[in-house]
Amino acid sequence: MLRPSGNGDVNRSAILAFLGSAGAASRADLARALGVSPALMTQLVKDLISDGLIKELAMSPSSGGRPARMLGLVASAGKVIGMKISKDHVALVETELDGKVTRSESLIFDASSVTFLTDLVDLVRSFKDANGQATILGVGVGVPGSVDTQGSGVVESALLGWHQIPLGASLSRELGTPVLVENNVNALAVAERLYGPGHDHADFLVVTIGEGVGAGFVTGGGVVRGGRGGAGEIGHIVAVVDGPACTCGNYGCIEAVIGEKSLVADARRLGIITAVESIAELQTQADNDDVQAQTLFLGAGQPLGRTVAGLVQVLDPEIVIISGEGTKAWKHWKSGFEQSFRASLTSDRRSIPVVVNSWDDEDWARGAAALVASAPFYSDESSGEQGRRVRARLTSPTVKKVSS
Amino acid sequence: MLRPSGNGDVNRSAILAFLGSAGAASRADLARALGVSPALMTQLVKDLISDGLIKELAMSPSSGGRPARMLGLVASAGKVIGMKISKDHVALVETELDGKVTRSESLIFDASSVTFLTDLVDLVRSFKDANGQATILGVGVGVPGSVDTQGSGVVESALLGWHQIPLGASLSRELGTPVLVENNVNALAVAERLYGPGHDHADFLVVTIGEGVGAGFVTGGGVVRGGRGGAGEIGHIVAVVDGPACTCGNYGCIEAVIGEKSLVADARRLGIITAVESIAELQTQADNDDVQAQTLFLGAGQPLGRTVAGLVQVLDPEIVIISGEGTKAWKHWKSGFEQSFRASLTSDRRSIPVVVNSWDDEDWARGAAALVASAPFYSDESSGEQGRRVRARLTSPTVKKVSS
DNA sequence: ACTCCTTTGTTTAGAACTAAATAAAGTTTA
DNA sequence: TAAACTTTATTTAGTTCTAAACAAAGGAGT
Structure with missing residues (x-):
């Protein structure tokens, strides 16, 4: 107040x-x-x-x-580690403060293992220690779920099967560095605010498509996190009444309709791709002018457009940023999306810009790294004590000496 | 920053x-x-x-x-005037800082008149001057549209037919008091934060039903306004693909499906009420156990429930507050709403509390008054110079003397 | 060549605020 | 009954920050 x-x-x-x-x-x-x-x-x-x-x-x-x-x-300000946790692997990057990736790695990891916490600590530690000379300002972690606050980092994730996991505290204690944890799409929004098109806007919406469908919203310069860190969970908005069953138990969720799994299943059923082929092959077919493949993406663009239009009505952002691994095939989504998106907006919002990111598989981890890179600029976000520790590392002369 | x-x-x-x-x-x-x-x-x-x-x-x-x-x-802190502008009338209240209404009035007003601005000034001035001894801290105005900032008060409203109307500046200049203007549902959210269930929550959602359908969202204690003051415009979210035509030009908007006009039209078509009867008679029929009337409300509750569930997925509020003149008939909406609302939420959010306000026709104007009553507590909302003037009036000893 | 204006950077005199320590006035415990 | 603890309120020694005034160093105009 x-x-x-x-x-x-x-x-x-x-x-x-x-x-x-x-x-x-x-x-x-x-x-x-x-x-x-x-x-x-x-x-x-x-x-x-x-x-x-x-x-x-x-x-x-x-x-x-x-x-x-x-x-x-006088010397390098230090580096940041970013990690994206998935259910069967983790992606790690080391970046400079300007977001430039200096090192990256993708490692096998099993989120359902009983030893997942210690496995994680070991993976990050060995990645971190492989560049022993760098000052690490902190580790940013993106997870597919909700997080109480960035600085506390207690994770709730149906996809990972994690219930109130004290991820932040465990990692920062074991690694001896500050750790910030956030929902992976919110982390992307933080990165957009720092380095991307969101830099020049106080209010913008990030929507991700791919295996999951998610959103991150920044208003007045701050990320909307909600009461329990669960804002942006649009994957389970009902897009088709009585539609296909979803992993969450409901029917017709946008993620069950247009998520990667659903597109691949439809493409296999229609014979566009074989039973062992996946989204990459579907995209190749569409790139090669396969009408059925193109129709599939075009059809997926329509519920997405309607849903995103609804978000624009609710949130009144200045721009919409589309991101995520699904954007690799954006040219095929675009016309279905644009038509239904614009048609579902009131006329005063119909010209809102939609920016589509070029996607790289490191980008989830880069988003997570941006949590740390962002901490020096804000003391009123949810980074708490961990944010203070990041800032202290930046301004500590003794740390500087070691790094040069 | x-x-x-x-x-x-x-x-x-x-x-x-x-x-x-x-x-x-x-x-x-x-x-x-x-x-x-x-x-x-x-x-x-x-x-x-x-x-x-x-x-x-x-x-x-x-x-x-x-x-x-x-x-x-030492003495009364002063009073606040709140005004809700509709297209054919204005509602005015005078309240204490605790929200208690001391006077109210509903006056004829034509938003489409070429002299609407001077008409408004005259109406408010005569209401204000009818209690000549009170210190008026400020005038809060709620409008059915978007407002650039509360302190600037430039209004864009399709319903009123107003395009970039400098309402705030005109009123404050003519009345000689601070004036704060805000979307009417956002003003209700401000009131809920100050006096209502939202007082104990940093993140909550207000949804209004009645002639229009709207939303106001408070997160981290601040009202989400969006890039141009247009957040919360949920009335034009597509709830039924290829559904009924809407005043906005689109089809299937939630407001076209469950707004008062639509319910009345359906009830007339079905013979539940006559062609000259309106929403009050429809509610009376439902209260008197008319199955068709009850079915109509039950059916309206379902798209509302789905849409509100979507908002909960996006925003992760701690509670949902239902408000607006349509809540007078809430007992008939409730079962349709609750079933589809809970069914459309992921399981972790299924127990979110829904609080329904008892509605009084003064409440829109009371919400607007809360803009002024709220200004002393915040300098980082969009009240700007007008908020500063409200605060100065509160702390000015010479103003105090006049009031006692 | 001189004057005026603009932009960058510094000094001065506060305003607003805090953490830590201390004082005041009770209630609870042994 | 005295000691320990709790809650309310104040004092002290700063920290952080600003607006206004001033200084420095150019470019533009006459």
Whole structure:
């Protein structure tokens, strides 16, 4: 409600993170970007220079007034690990603060094993330790389920079979680094806000298609998480009354209608692909102008369009970002989606932009990494103590020395 | 992003508003309720006592420690005017800060008249001036459409036929009081947060049924407004593919399926009511056990339940509050709604509480009044300069003298 | 060449707020 | 009955931040 003071650690780490992600900037640039007064920026920069964390670079040419002195990091700000947990494997990436991936790996993992927690710790630890010289600011984890808060990281996931699993606390204790856990689509929304089209919008919607169907919504710059971290669970919105059975027990959920499994099953039933072929082959058929394959995707685009239109009516975002592994075949979804999407919107919203991401299999893990990269900019999100630890790592001079 | 200081006016006015709405409280109660330290509360209270705005009352009995000194207002904090604008009339209420209505009126008004703005000014002014001795803290206005920000009050409403109407600026200039404008359902959500079941929840959903169908969502304590103030426009979500034509130009919108007009048309077609009877007679028939009337409401409950279930999947609220003039007949909607609502939710959300408001025709205007009553508690909502003016009126000693 | 304007950066005098320590006034426990 | 504990309220020593004023260094216009 009423806001406490005490943002010094946020401001200092945000400056370092900004320079790490956006490159050299002037005091005036930083003050504008981070929303603080020029007077305060002078003081903060003085501290950071005195701490040996940043240095003055060359002057930038005048834009009509006094030329600006650019500032840069003294050393690398550190790296971030991002992990996406699936039921039969984990994807891991190591990134810089600017989101650039420096290393990645996909590893076998069984979420239903009785030793899944220790297995996870071992997998992340060995990935982390394979680059022993890097300062790891933190580990971001994306899961297909709901999470109480990012900083606490208690996971509830039907898909993984996890019920109130203290994932965040276990990982951060065992790894000795800060860990932030979030629903995987919300993590993607965080990444979009930091690096993607969402960067220039306070209100945007991310929709993911593929094996699952999900959404993440950012309003007023903050991710909508809901009462228990379960916002965005659109995969189980009823899209077709009395439609096909869904894994959740209900009928006609959008995920049961257009999820990858459903498309593959329909394609096998129609003989478009064989019983051992999968979504990649279906896409190949559509790419090769197979009318049935194309019709299948076009048909899937329609309920998706209607559902997303409903989300736009509810949330009034400025843009819609479509993401997820299913976007590899977006050109085939597009016309079915666009027609029903636009037709289902009231006229004042009909021109809303839809941006489709190019997808890479690392992107779920990259989204998770963005949780950590985002923490320096916010103290009012749900990152709590773990967020504070990330910020402390950024601003700690002793950590810096080790990394250089 | 990073938060400025400068909340003194918010804190002081919030104390006054709290005492006005909740009655006498101790410093410790106030510090807890408003989220500030005991040290700061000591100082703020000292200022307000010195300004003659509050006074110390009797001690409250010890709860196991030191007994508390209660604090109360020196004089009435002032009144609020709330107005709901419809296309053919306006409803006005005058309330105390605790939401209690002291006066109300419904007046003829034509939203399509070329002089609608001056008509509105005249109507509000005469309502306001009829109680010449009261300090009016501000005027809250609820409209059936989207509003850019509460403090700016530029209205876009298909129903009223208004396109970018500077309602807030015109009213505040002409009336000489602060004016806050908001979508009418969002205003109801603000009222629920302040006085209703939403008071104890950071995340809740308000759904209104009646002539229109709408929603307001509060998450993390803040109202979700969207990019242009258009969040919550659920009336035009497609509930029935290729369903009945809607006023918005689309087909099958939930409002075209279950809105009052649609129910009345169906009831006339079925002979349940005559061609000159309306929703009240339909409800009377249902109350009198007319099976066809009851079936009509039961049938309307089903698409409503499915749509609200979708909202719950998207937003993960802690409770759902059903409101609006259509709730007068809720007992007939309930079984159709509950069955399809619960059946359309994933099992982890199936026990979410649904609270149905008792409805009074003043409630839209009361919701609008709550915009003003809420302003002292928030400086980060969209009330801007008008919110600041409300707070200044609360904390101004000279205004106080006039009121006593 | 000089003046005016703009942009960048710094200094000054506060405002707003907190954590920790302390004081006050009870209730509970041994 | 005294000690321990709890709750309410205040004091102290800061931290964080701002608006206003000022200084520095250019570009544009006359």
